[in-house]
Every structure is written in structure tokens, then in C-alpha cells.
Amino acid sequence: MPIAGAARPLAGRVVQQLVRVTILDMATRLAAQAFLAVLPMLIAVASFCPRPVRDDLLHSVRLLLGTHGAALARVRELTEGGDTAAHSWGVSGVLVALLSATAFTRALQRLCERSWELPRSGVLYVVWRWPVWLLVWVVSLVAQGTLHRAFGAGPVIGYLLQLTVAVLMWWWTQHLLLAGRVPWLSLLPGAVLTGGGVVAYCAASGLWLPRTLRMSTERYGALGSVFTLLTWLIVFFTIVVFGVAVGRTLAQEEALRRRLDDLSR
Template sequence: MTLLDRVLRRIPFIGRLVHEFSVVNVLDCATRLAAQAFLGALPALFVIAAFAPQGVRDQLVSSLHSVLGLHDDALDQVRQVYSADDTAETNSIGIVGVIVTLLSATACSRALQRTCERAWQMPRAGARLVAWRWVVWLAVWLVDLLLQGPLHDGFGVGTALGVPLQLVSGTFLWWWTQRFLLGSRIPWLPLLPGAMLVSAGVLGVVAWSAIYMPGAVERSLRQFGPFGSLFVLLSWLIVLFTVITIGICVGYVIAHEEPVARRLGTPPPPTPPTPPTPPAVAGSAA
């Protein structure tokens, strides 16, 4: 018996985690989510900023500074993007471009919905049930992103209040996200452990970003020019969505642990269908 087998036998929880990670395929889901956010959700930020008043743009820059920890050249680059002339941007984008960009951004919502369904071993929901939810979730995510700057600063009080506020608001966001994108097919309480883990994990990524991102972005800008920051941002998104996916998966396993499941009223996992018995071949008994 290998060391891994002995560990899995002594700690069944670890075995259930490993099984859940393999079922969900964590890295595959995280990479897909990062790609959809990079190609769809981030361009939507630029399109919305093109039509937003300057106050909203400034708030968005402040929030990106809080989340990514950008400063100096990298932060100046973001400010330049969100300080361009309104008329020039709106004319170049156009109404059709706005609609196409926003519809493309819902690909991130769809990918996140599928991740939640895989983690909770749920079948795909019908388009009528969830299509409108993709747009609503994207709108809520944009509002939450705008609030990250004030939350990080504790609405002027400081990080001593900002950290608990971010933790609580993140818990509510990811609690609602799972419930909403799963089409209310899972009760509220079983979704709470995953929401708390994701919120804590995202807060950890934000704290790590303040240390890692400024130097990484500046090095990339020196080596690759303006495109260097894009490479770092994509890597950051992969880390972020890996943490989110792991949090949802671990929350599922915790919610199905026997003592926790009784308290939360977790529904039992779906039973895989029994394969049909092949018909007996005539004369086989002979």
C-alpha cells in the first residue's frame, strides 16, 4: 500500500477532496474562467467606462488599484485608458459594438455557472432558466468591482475595518452567486461553506497581489512594453479563478460531511444511473 493510499484511508475527507477536484477538473475550469474574463468581462469594463461619467471612471481606477495593487507606471497606464476623450471612444465603439461586447462578456457568467454545476454535480440547467441570470450576474459583478475601492479603505476608516467588510461582502456575493447561477436548485445553507472559503481565498489573493503585482507588472512593461501587463493580468486571473474553483469544491465536500450535512440540510449527491443489464443471448445457458 502506498503512502497516498494510507493517507486516504486514515483521512477520508482528503480522498473526497481529491475525487471532487478530479470530477471538476480544477485547472481546466480555472483556465477557462480566466480566459473568458480576459476576453469578455475586461473589455466590457472599457466599453462601460466609455459611456460612464468621470466619477465612475475614477472609482473604477481606485478599485483596480485596490484589487490588483497597481501603482506607478502600471497605474498610470490604467488611468490613461479610463481618461480618454468621451466622444472619441463612444464614436469608435458604437451601439452595435456595445451590445456585442456585453453579450460576449456573459461567457464568463456561463463558464462560472458550469463550474458551479460541475462542483455540485448538477445537470446543465435549461437556457430559459439561466440565460437572463448571466446578464444579471455580470451587472452585479461590475457593481461589486466598483465598490472594492471604498470597501478596501473601510469607507475612509482604514484597512482595520476594510478587511472585515471585504470578507463579509465577498461571502454574500459568492453565496448569492452559487445560489443564483445554480437556478436555486440547491438550498441556501449548504452553499455557505463554499462562499466563506471563496471570500477568504479572494481576500488572500488581493493581499498577495499588493506584494507581487507591482514588481511583476513593471518588469513586464520594461521587457515587453504595453503588452507586458496583459501577460501578468492573465496569469493573475488564472490564480484568482483557481482559488475560486477550489473554494467552491471544498465547500461542496464540507457541506456533505455527515455532521455538517445534518445541520445545513444538504441534499444527498445525485446517484449515478445504473447501466442497463444487457439482454440475455438465446442459447447462452446451454
């Protein structure tokens, strides 16, 4: 399915695609949903997990944000489980947090559908996909620490494992949320761009985020750390929107499309 105006240079089609999906608006919406809905769900789920799982989750968050110290200590306090956490959250509280987190998955689905210019799927057809995506994402997040250690094989292998899992996750994410309406191989360019981009961004975050968090907390208190985290999330999801949207444009390039068609035979 060719893009209208395919005779124009690739750069022009990429710009048109990013304007059409409203990259900054979509990235800000995803960042807000992640902060307001997914983070509370993650804290609620972690509160009921065994300590080894919570420790793996904490390590994964440190790798994701590239930070440590006071900010990570606050996350540890929030995710401490036991009877106190069970009493504070309760089963109903966890269920509400999970249901609220599906708002993020719905926003992610809208990004995929808008990028591929597809109509919205019927709610009854896709509703089960939202919690399934959240479940797989939580499992993959917990596994990040183990992948980074590469089972003792070294950081280089660990980085390659993280990159592979990220590409596979975003490949499957598009397929799931698009309800299988786009062939697998057509989704691969977007998965490579998104997976590679977010892994590189998380690795680079260690160069600036800890210092920025410390300075913003010293100047503005807890509010400063909130602003810093939201900024980090907006940039993160800008990379996600760029990868998914531009991946669609690249998948329609004649040379790449022929190569993908050859692979599918």
C-alpha cells in the first residue's frame, strides 16, 4: 500500500508522516499516561511481588533511567511489599491501578493506528490486548536486569541481548495493537528504529539524568524531580513515536518493500 506522493524525497515523506501523527502531542500524551497510570500500576504490582522480583525490578528501573542514589531510594521505598503494602493497596486497589494503566495501552494503540492510517478496531475485538500488553511489558521490564548481566557473559553481550529484546517487544507491540492488520515483516523497520532508539537513549541517560535529578531536587524539592522525570518520559516517547511512524514510511520504500516481500516468500 503505497503512500500518496511517493515520488517525493524520503526526507519529505518522513516530515509529512511526523506532522500527520503530531509527534510532540502524541509523545506528551504517552508520557503523561505513563506517569499517571503506568507508574502507579507498577508500584502496586511490585508491592505484592517476592523480594527477588522487586530487586530485579529496581535494578531494571535503574538501567532504564540510568540513575541511582536518592531517586532510586524513593522508588525502593514505594515498592517495599509485605503486609503493610497489602493492607494499603488491597486487591481492589491493584485492579483499579491495572484498569487505569490500560489508558496508556489505548494511547499506544492510537499511535500505531494513526501511523498506519488504519481505522480504530472495535473495542470488543481489542480490549483483551490492553492488559496482555501490560503483562508482557512488566515481565520484560523485570527481565532487563538479568539481560544486562547477560547471565555473566559481559556487558557487550548484555547490551546486544537488551537490544534484541527491545526490537522484539516493539515488533510484537505493533502487531498486537494493530490486531494483526499489517504483515509482520512490514512492522520490522519500526521495531528496529524504536527498539534501537530507546535502548540507546536509556544508555545515554546515565550521562546526564542523575546530575539533573540531583540539581532539580536540590532547587525545587520533590516537584523538581517530577518535572525532570516527565521531561525524560517525553523525550523517551518522542523516540517511540518517531520510530513507529517513520518505520511505516520506510516499510513503503520500494527497495525495502521488495526486500521484505522476498523474505516473506
